[in-house]
Amino acid sequence: MIEALRWVGDRDGHVSMIDQTRLPDVLIDLEITNPDDMIAAIRRLSVRGAPAIGVAAAYGACLATRGLTDAVEVRAALDRELPKIRDSRPTAVNLHHMVDRMRRLIDASDLTGCELRDRLLQEACSIQAEDRELCLMIGRAGAALVKDGGRVLTHCNAGALATGGQGTALSVFYAAKDAGRRFEVVADETRPLLQGARLTAWELQKAEIPVTVICDNAAGHLFARGEIDLVVTGADRVASNGDAANKIGTYTVACLAQLHNVPFYIAAPSTTFDFSLATGAEIPIEERSGDEVWRVSGSGPIPDGVKVRNPAFDVTPASMVKGWITEKGIIQPPFAEIRPEATR
Amino acid sequence: MIEALRWVGDRDGHVSMIDQTRLPDVLIDLEITNPDDMIAAIRRLSVRGAPAIGVAAAYGACLATRGLTDAVEVRAALDRELPKIRDSRPTAVNLHHMVDRMRRLIDASDLTGCELRDRLLQEACSIQAEDRELCLMIGRAGAALVKDGGRVLTHCNAGALATGGQGTALSVFYAAKDAGRRFEVVADETRPLLQGARLTAWELQKAEIPVTVICDNAAGHLFARGEIDLVVTGADRVASNGDAANKIGTYTVACLAQLHNVPFYIAAPSTTFDFSLATGAEIPIEERSGDEVWRVSGSGPIPDGVKVRNPAFDVTPASMVKGWITEKGIIQPPFAEIRPEATR
Numbered sequence: 183m184i185e186a187l188r189w190v191g192d193r194d195g196h197v198s199m200i201d202q203t204r205l206p207d208v209l210i211d212l213e214i215t216n217p218d219d220m221i222a223a224i225r226r227l228s229v230r231g232a233p234a235i236g237v238a239a240a241y242g243a244c245l246a247t248r249g250l251t252d253a254v255e256v257r258a259a260l261d262r263e264l265p266k267i268r269d270s271r272p273t274a275v276n277l278h279h280m281v282d283r284m285r286r287l288i289d290a291s292d293l294t295g296c297e298l299r300d301r302l303l304q305e306a307c308s309i310q311a312e313d314r315e316l317c318l319m320i321g322r323a324g325a326a327l328v329k330d331g332g333r334v335l336t337h338c339n340a341g342a343l344a345t346g347g348q349g350t351a352l353s354v355f356y357a358a359k360d361a362g363r364r365f366e367v368v369a370d371e372t373r374p375l376l377q378g379a380r381l382t383a384w385e386l387q388k389a390e391i392p393v394t395v396i397c398d399n400a401a402g403h404l405f406a407r408g409e410i411d412l413v414v415t416g417a418d419r420v421a422s423n424g425d426a427a428n429k430i431g432t433y434t435v436a437c438l439a440q441l442h443n444v445p446f447y448i449a450a451p452s453t454t455f456d457f458s459l460a461t462g463a464e465i466p467i468e469e470r471s472g473d474e475v476w477r478v479s480g481s482g483p484i485p486d487g488v489k490v491r492n493p494a495f496d497v498t499p500a501s502m503v504k505g506w507i508t509e510k511g512i513i514q515p516p517f518a519e520i521r522p523e524a525t526r
Numbered sequence: 527m528i529e530a531l532r533w534v535g536d537r538d539g540h541v542s543m544i545d546q547t548r549l550p551d552v553l554i555d556l557e558i559t560n561p562d563d564m565i566a567a568i569r570r571l572s573v574r575g576a577p578a579i580g581v582a583a584a585y586g587a588c589l590a591t592r593g594l595t596d597a598v599e600v601r602a603a604l605d606r607e608l609p610k611i612r613d614s615r616p617t618a619v620n621l622h623h624m625v626d627r628m629r630r631l632i633d634a635s636d637l638t639g640c641e642l643r644d645r646l647l648q649e650a651c652s653i654q655a656e657d658r659e660l661c662l663m664i665g666r667a668g669a670a671l672v673k674d675g676g677r678v679l680t681h682c683n684a685g686a687l688a689t690g691g692q693g694t695a696l697s698v699f700y701a702a703k704d705a706g707r708r709f710e711v712v713a714d715e716t717r718p719l720l721q722g723a724r725l726t727a728w729e730l731q732k733a734e735i736p737v738t739v740i741c742d743n744a745a746g747h748l749f750a751r752g753e754i755d756l757v758v759t760g761a762d763r764v765a766s767n768g769d770a771a772n773k774i775g776t777y778t779v780a781c782l783a784q785l786h787n788v789p790f791y792i793a794a795p796s797t798t799f800d801f802s803l804a805t806g807a808e809i810p811i812e813e814r815s816g817d818e819v820w821r822v823s824g825s826g827p828i829p830d831g832v833k834v835r836n837p838a839f840d841v842t843p844a845s846m847v848k849g850w851i852t853e854k855g856i857i858q859p860p861f862a863e864i865r866p867e868a869t870r
Contacts, residue, residue, distance in 0.1 A: 206829040337743075371819065373717060373741040376827040379819075383832040394833040397717040397819055399681075399742035399775025403840035406777060431743025433750060437785050438778065475715065475723075475741055483720045485550040488727040489738040496747035 183356075184342045184388065186234045189241055189307060193299040194248060197241045201228045202343055202377075206384040217246040217263045224270040224277075227375060231344020232418045232454050233313050236276030240306035242267045243284040247302065253295040260288060272466040273427055273495045274418040275456040280309055310346040316451035317347030319509035321357030324414065324449055327507075328358035332365040332411045335401065338372045338429035339381035340416025340449060350449040351414040352385060354507060359391055366392045368410065372429060373398055374475045374492060398431050405442040413439045414507070417450040424500030424515040425462025426450070433496040440502050448498070449507040452520035462497035470494045527700075528686045528732070530578045533585055533651060537643045538592060541585045545572045546687055546721075550728040561590040561607045568614040568621075571719060575688020576762045576798050577657050580620030584650035586611045587628040591646065597639040604632060616810040617771055617839045618762040619800040624653055654690040660795035661691030663853035665701030668758065668793055671851075672702035676709040676755045679745065682716045682773035683725035684760025684793060694793040695758040696729060698851060703735055710736045712754065716773060717742055718818040718836060742775050749786040757783045758851070761794040768844030768859040769806025770794070777840040784846050792842070793851040796864035806841035814838045 187199035190213075197214040203226060204210050212228060214220050220242040223229050229238045246263035247256045268281040287305050288298060328334055334355065341352030348356055355367060367386055372378035379395045386393040396404065404410050413435055417426040426432075426448045439446035459465060472490030476483070484490060505512040510519040531543035534557075541558040547570060548554050556572060558564050564586040567573050573582045590607035591600045612625040631649050632642055672678055678699065685696030692700055699711060711730055716722035723739045730737040740748065748754050757779055761770040770776075770792045783790035803809060816834030820827070828834060849856040854863040 206827070370743070371717070371827075373715070373743055380827045380829075384829045387829055387832055392833075394835050395816075395819065395828050396835050397742070397774065399714070399717055399778050400835065400837055400840070402778030402781055403774060403837055406840065430741065430747060434743050434746030434778065434782065437746055438781055441781050441785060472739075475739065483550070483715075483723045484739050485724075485728045485731055488731055489736075491738050491740050491744065493744055493747055496744070496750065 183348045184385070186343045186345065187229055187238055189303065193244065193303050197245065199223065199229050199238070200343065202230060202381060203228050205380050215245065216248065217242045217267060220245055221266060221270045231339065231416065232274035232276040233345035233350070233451060234343070235271065235274055236280040236453060237310045237313055237346040239267050239277050240280045240284055240309045243281065244299070244303045244306050247299050250299070251295045253293065253298055256295045256298050257288060260285065271468060273468045276453050279453055283309070313346030313451065315347070316453070316509045317345050317349055317353045320350050320449050320451060320507055321348065321353035323509065323511045324354035324447065324507035325357035325361050327412060327414070327447065328355060328363055328365050329411065330363045330365065333368065333409055334365060334412045334414060335368045335370065335410045335435065336382060336413070337370045337378060337415045337432050337435050339377040339385070341382060341385040343381050343385060344416060350416040350451065352382065354414050354449055355386070355391055356389060359389065366394065368404060369393050369395050370398045370401060370431065370435065371395055372431060377429070401435060402438050405438045405444060410444055413444060413446040414449055417448045417454050418495060419465050420448065420450055420455045420506065421459040421462045421465060422457050422516065423461050424503055424506060425497055426503065427462060427465040427467065427495045427497050430493050430496050433498045436498040436502040445504040446502055447505050447507050448503050451509055455517065455520060457521055462499065465497060467496070468494040527692050528729070530687045530689065531573055531582055531585070533647065537588065537647050541589065543567065543573050543582070544687065546574060546725060547572050549724050559589065560592065561586045561611060564589055565610060565614045575683065575760065576618035576620040577689035577694070577795060578687070579615065579618055580624040580797060581654045581657055581690040583611050583621050584624045584628055584653045587625065588643070588647050588650050591643050594643070595639045597637065597642055600639045600642050601632060604629065615812060617812045620797050623797055627653070657690030657795065659691070660797070660853045661689050661693055661697045664694050664793050664795060664851055665692065665697035667853065667855045668698035668791065668851040669701035669705050671756060671791065672699060672707055672709050673755065674707045674709065677712065677753055678709060678756045678758060679712045679714065679754045679779065680726060680757070681714045681722060681759045681776050681779050683721040683729070685726060685729040687725050687729060688760060694760040694795065696726065698758050698793055699730070699735055700733060703733065710738065712748060713737050713739050714742045714745060714775060714779065715739055716775060721773070745779060746782050749782045749788060754788055757788060757790040758793050761792045761798050762839055763809050764792065764794055764799045764850065765803040765806045765809060766801050766860065767805050768847055768850060769841050770847060771806060771809040771811065771839045771841050774837050774840050777842045780842040780846040789848040790846055791849050791851050792847050795853055799861065799864060801865055806843065809841055811840070812838040
């Protein structure tokens with residue numbers, strides 16, 4: 183299985199990550215050695231997907247202390263850099279959760295600079311190892327949903343490239359394949375940045391799962407013809423009531439699934455749930471530059487001066503979601519299986 | 527108002543048409559002098575939109591007889607070329623209607639070659655003049671639907687570029703603007719060939735109607751936020767019961783409109799109705815090359831070997847359409863206002 187990112191070396195090491203903006207043309211690793219470069223990589227989507235940017239943020243904390251030996255300096259560097267990492271993108275909650283987890287680690291300790299940094303790296307590596315395990319458990323929890331001969335639609339990329347492990351939605355497909363089921367995946371191309379066409383198609387092709395790419399707007403046509411049996415997507419943040427923010431266009435797919443009585447599932451680890459929010463209305467939706475819409479064609483298809491809107495996410499209401507595929511199985515609100523007891 | 531195409535000169539003249547594949551980068555006219563070039567222009571979408579290709583087909587008949595003087599040769603040329611023109615694209619019915627109208631003209635006559643060719647050209651010019659009038663009447667019929675402060679969504683391009691006149695859906699907007707109403711249009715970019723981003727945005731910008739381009743998959747997000755009051759699209763073929771084939775993605779928009787209780791209208795002249803078909807299930811849906819999906823990014827975003835599906839149209843069931851805006855007003859099935867008495 184491909185690995186979106188990993189730590190290389192000891193506490194003075196660096197992060198090696200696939201530059202996802204270059205896929206599928208070239209498979210190139212970026213070597214990230216400082217938090218500013220990590221933030222830039224997160225912002226331009228060289229690394230993306232809620233769990234993957236959670237892992238990237240944890241490693242970013244380690245990079246922030248690179249070369250330091252004094253505990254006071256280590257803490258000062260974290261005080262300075264962690265808020266910037268935390269704010270690099272607004273919608274995915276894993277970013278916040280993992281930055282907060284790194285901060286809690288140092289708040290509670292009384293170690294030397296180097297000891298602290300070893301602890302930070304240990305914690306970041308644990309975060310990735312745990313995510314790897316969560317992905318496998320999500321796959322196992324959802325595999326039975328994919329029937330032999332099934333035709334499953336997914337949107338954007340919720341695969342190995344989006345996580346520290348083998349994915350969320352795509353992990354369900356990988357597990358179904360391992361269980362011997364034959365099925366086809368329809369991948370929405372996922373405008374504007376084509377994560378479905380570029381990343382999901384690439385991942386599934388590597389895994390030898392049959393995949394067909396369609397333009398996002400063709401999904402309705404396939405639903406109308408009865409060619410979609412199941413929808414599974416990832417999520418960037420799930421609120422307490424189950425409302426789920428995910429890549430723009432997910433809500434449109436959920437509407438189609440509802441109108442055509444096709445089950446729609448969200449696959450996400452507990453780390454993507456935000457129990458501090460009552461509903462999806464509280465999830466901040468990132469608006470990205472209209473240039474992303476414009477640049478898809480070399481010559482720029484949109485006339486100069488025309489306004490472009492580019493919301494990066496939308497919210498699918500819980501009422502449209504048949505189940506939330508997590509490491510604890512397919513669960514329902516109020517998600518007692520994964521809800522921290524202390525919260526709310 | 528821009529003109530998608532026009533005849534230049536006498537019976538030995540030619541067709542001048544905007545090359546819509548080049549918009550909005552450059553505004554270039556193609557000079558079409560023979561039916562093969564006209565068929566190629568129709569196939570590659572240099573001219574597109576059901577009414578416009580109906581007009582193009584009529585002119586194509588004139589081009590097929592260019593330079594001929596003998597009536598037998600004129601008829602032979604038409605026998606040879608008209609079926610090819612008729613089959614150049616399968617979904618838009620105007621193409622069939624106008625080819626059949628040109629054929630009926632010569633079948634009934636006993637004229638010399640040059641007289642025949644003058645009659646053909648006269649008929650083709652009449653077809654465009656009539657379409658111009660139909661567009662104006664559609665605009666008048668629908669203008670009151672657009673409210674002051676309204677936010678209207680349209681898909682693909684159903685404007686001057688799609689007709690012999692000022693459009694169908696966009697004619698409604700032009701008429702509303704002429705009536706002094708201020709409103710905004712949201713234009714779906716309309717993958718794969720971006721007719722919304724390229725053509726509708728260009729037309730509306732020229733007409734000084736505020737327009738915002740979105741990725742197709744973002745429409746659901748805008749509906750969910752209550753930012754769309756009305757949908758008007760064109761059609762390529764409307765069946766007897768009102769089912770309407772239109773650019774791929776129209777059905778997805780109709781589903782969103784239904785779920786959010788937003789009225790969805792089809793704007794189309796009677797020439798786009800096909801009373802020989804009972805329902806939309808009988809409308810042939812063109813499947814175009816997957817290369818169209820692929821080529822949007824210079825470097826090709828889809829991995830080699832991955833299957834791509836590219837249906838060019840979909841069918842919106844009559845049950846999702848609030849009204850059909852025609853030259854006879856906003857009408858309902860069984861469309862007695864426009865149904866030829868002899869049919870069915």
